[in-house]
Amino acid sequence: MVNKDPFYLGRLQDYYALHRLIPSYAEIASLVGVSKQGAVKFIDRMIFAGYIRKGAGGRLSPANMFFARPHVGGAPAGFASPATEVLGDAITIDEYLVERPSSTVLVSVRGDSMIDAGIHDGDFLIVERNTNPNIGKIVVAIVDGDFTIKYLRSGSDGLFLEPANEDYPNIYPETSLDIYGEVVGQFRKF
Amino acid sequence: MVNKDPFYLGRLQDYYALHRLIPSYAEIASLVGVSKQGAVKFIDRMIFAGYIRKGAGGRLSPANMFFARPHVGGAPAGFASPATEVLGDAITIDEYLVERPSSTVLVSVRGDSMIDAGIHDGDFLIVERNTNPNIGKIVVAIVDGDFTIKYLRSGSDGLFLEPANEDYPNIYPETSLDIYGEVVGQFRKF
DNA sequence: CAGCATGGTGTACGAACGTACACTTTGCAA
DNA sequence: TTGCAAAGTGTACGTTCGTACACCATGCTG
Numbered sequence: 001m002v003n004k005d006p007f008y009l010g011r012l013q014d015y016y017a018l019h020r021l022i023p024s025y026a027e028i029a030s031l032v033g034v035s036k037q038g039a040v041k042f043i044d045r046m047i048f049a050g051y052i053r054k055g056a057g058g059r060l061s062p063a064n065m066f067f068a069r070p071h072v073g074g075a076p077a078g079f080a081s082p083a084t085e086v087l088g089d090a091i092t093i094d095e096y097l098v099e100r101p102s103s104t105v106l107v108s109v110r111g112d113s114m115i116d117a118g119i120h121d122g123d124f125l126i127v128e129r130n131t132n133p134n135i136g137k138i139v140v141a142i143v144d145g146d147f148t149i150k151y152l153r154s155g156s157d158g159l160f161l162e163p164a165n166e167d168y169p170n171i172y173p174e175t176s177l178d179i180y181g182e183v184v185g186q187f188r189k190f
Numbered sequence: 191m192v193n194k195d196p197f198y199l200g201r202l203q204d205y206y207a208l209h210r211l212i213p214s215y216a217e218i219a220s221l222v223g224v225s226k227q228g229a230v231k232f233i234d235r236m237i238f239a240g241y242i243r244k245g246a247g248g249r250l251s252p253a254n255m256f257f258a259r260p261h262v263g264g265a266p267a268g269f270a271s272p273a274t275e276v277l278g279d280a281i282t283i284d285e286y287l288v289e290r291p292s293s294t295v296l297v298s299v300r301g302d303s304m305i306d307a308g309i310h311d312g313d314f315l316i317v318e319r320n321t322n323p324n325i326g327k328i329v330v331a332i333v334d335g336d337f338t339i340k341y342l343r344s345g346s347d348g349l350f351l352e353p354a355n356e357d358y359p360n361i362y363p364e365t366s367l368d369i370y371g372e373v374v375g376q377f378r379k380f
Numbered sequence: 381c382a383g384c385a386t387g388g389t390g391t392a393c394g395a396a397c398g399t400a401c402a403c404t405t406t407g408c409a410a
Numbered sequence: 411t412t413g414c415a416a417a418g419t420g421t422a423c424g425t426t427c428g429t430a431c432a433c434c435a436t437g438c439t440g
Binding site for chain 2: 009010011013014016017019020021022023024027053055056057059060061062067092093094096097098115118119120123124126137138183184185186187188189190
Binding site: 194226232 | 386391
C-alpha cells in the first residue's frame with residue numbers, strides 16, 4: 001500500500017484552513033478514519049517531519065512544513081520540487097510578501113495607470129509605510145488628498161511620478177510630494 | 191482605569207505569533223496576569239468582538255478580527271476602513287488566496303504570454319488542481335510535457351488555449367488537452 | 381443614593397484530553 | 411522464510427481543560 005500520510009495531512013490542512021486549529025487526537029482519528037492511537041502515531045510522524053509542533057499541555061500546533069505548498073516550477077513535467085527552492089525561507093505567502101507586519105498595510109488598486117507594471121484594477125498591494133522610498137520604486141503617493149500608485153522618478157526639477165501606462169501623463173508636484181509608502185508586493189484573486 | 195483588553199489582546203497575539211495556537215484559559219491567565227476566571231471573561235469579550243472563536247471541545251482559535259491588518263482603501267485619504275470590507279472573511283493573504291490547501295500548488299511563471307491578464311514573468315500563481323476547469327478560466331495545461339498558462343476556450347473544433355498576448359498564437363491540441371489545474375490567484379514581490 | 385453592568389477572584393466538578401502499554405497486521409529485506 | 415520495523419487497534423489512567431456558581435470591587439447612570 002502507498003503511504004497514506006499525504007492524504008491524512010491533506011485532511012488536516014483542510015480542517016486547519018477552516019478552523020485555524022489543529023484538532024485533538026480523537027478528532028484527527030475520525031477525520032482521517034483511523035483509531036485514536038493511529039492518529040497518535042500519525043502525528044508523531046508529522047512532528048518528526050516538521051509539519052506539527054507540540055505546545056504546552058501536549059496541544060498540537062502547525063509547524064513550518066505544515067504551510068509549505070507544493071511548488072511546481074517552470075521545468076517540464078517536474079512535479080516534485082519543494083516550495084523552498086524558489087520561495088527561499090518563506091513558507092506562507094503572508095511571510096513571503098510581508099516582511100515588516102507592523103509597518104505594512106494593504107491598498108486596493110483603482111484604475112489602470114500602472115497596468116504595464118502588472119498592477120491592475122482590483123489588485124491588492126502590499127505597502128510598507130516609508131516616506132522616503134528609493135528612486136525608481138513603485139510608491140503610494142498622496143496627490144490632492146487622493147492615493148496614487150506610480151513610479152517615483154527623479155528629474156532635473158526634482159522628484160516626479162510616472163505612471164506605467166502611456167495614456168497617462170507624468171505628475172509633477174507643484175509644491176511638495178507626499179509619499180505614503182513603497183509598494184513591495186502585489187496579489188490578486190481571479 | 192482604561193480598558194486593558196487591547197493590552198491583553200496584544201499579549202495573546204504575540205503568543206500566537208510564536209506558537210500558532212491560542213493557549214488554554216489557565217495559560218492566558220498567567221500570560222496577561224489575571225485569574226483563570228478573569229481570562230474566561232476576557233475571552234468572552236474577545237469572542238463577542240470577533241477576535242476569537244470556539245472550536246470543538248471549547249478549544250479556542252483565532253477569528254477574523256484577530257489578524258486584521260490595516261487596510262487603506264482607494265478612497266481619498268480614508269485610512270480607517272478595516273480589511274474585512276474588501277477582503278471579506280479572509281484576513282491573512284494565505285487564506286484569502288488559498289481556499290483548499292490540500293489541492294493547491296504554487297506555480298512560478300516563465301514568459302510573458304499572459305501579460306495582458308496581468309501575469310508577468312516571475313509571478314507566482316495559486317493553482318487548484320482540477321482537470322476539468324470551466325471554459326474561460328485561466329488554466330495550467332500540459333502541452334508537450336511542458337507547463338503552459340493560458341485561457342481555456344471552446345471553439346467549433348473543441349477546446350483550445352488562448353494566450354493573453356497578441357504576439358502569441360492560439361494553441362489547438364492535436365489529440366487531447368491535458369489540464370493540470372485552474373489558476374485562482376496570483377502574487378508577486380517587487 | 382440606589383441600582384446595575386462590568387471586570388475580577390476563588391472554588392469545585394465532570395468531561396475530554398494526551399499518554400502509556402500490550403497486541404495485531406502488513407510489507408519488505410536478509 | 412524468518413525477522414523486524416512500520417502502521418494500526420483496544421483499553422486504561424491521571425491530568426488538565428472548559429464550565430458553572432457564588433462572591434467582591436468599581437464606576438457610571440437614573
